[in-house]
Amino acid sequence: xxxxxxxxxxxxxxxxxxxxxxxxxxxxxINEMLAKNVPLETLEFFASxxxxxxxxxxxxxxxxxxxxxxxxxxxxxxxxxxxxLPEPGRFDA
Numbered sequence: 437x438x439x440x441x442x443x444x445x446x447x448x449x450x451x452x453x454x455x456x457x458x459x460x461x462x463x464x465x466i467n468e469m470l471a472k473n474v475p476l477e478t479l480e481f482f483a484s485x486x487x488x489x490x491x492x493x494x495x496x497x498x499x500x501x502x503x504x505x506x507x508x509x510x511x512x513x514x515x516x517x518x519x520x521l522p523e524p525g526r527f528d529a
């Protein structure tokens with residue numbers, strides 16, 4: 437984590453900060469954070485999307501099981517970017 441500097445975080449630094457925070461949280465804290473920041477419909481969409489779009493027998497079951505979590509992390513990173521980064525559209529293509 438950064439130590440009191442006023443420098444702006446890059447997208448990569450912000451992602452690593454998020455990973456470090458998640459690494460320190462317990463399951464109850466993660467669930468509370470998700471409840472406060474992610475609509476239930478979004479969580480349900482991730483689960484159903486993976487089930488429908490990625491149900492190929494070629495994909496390993498354990499990989500398919502992790503996809504909703506990866507989508508969720510991407511969603512949370514985007515929410516965090518929108519809340520913390522001052523320039524709208526900064527990372528848009």
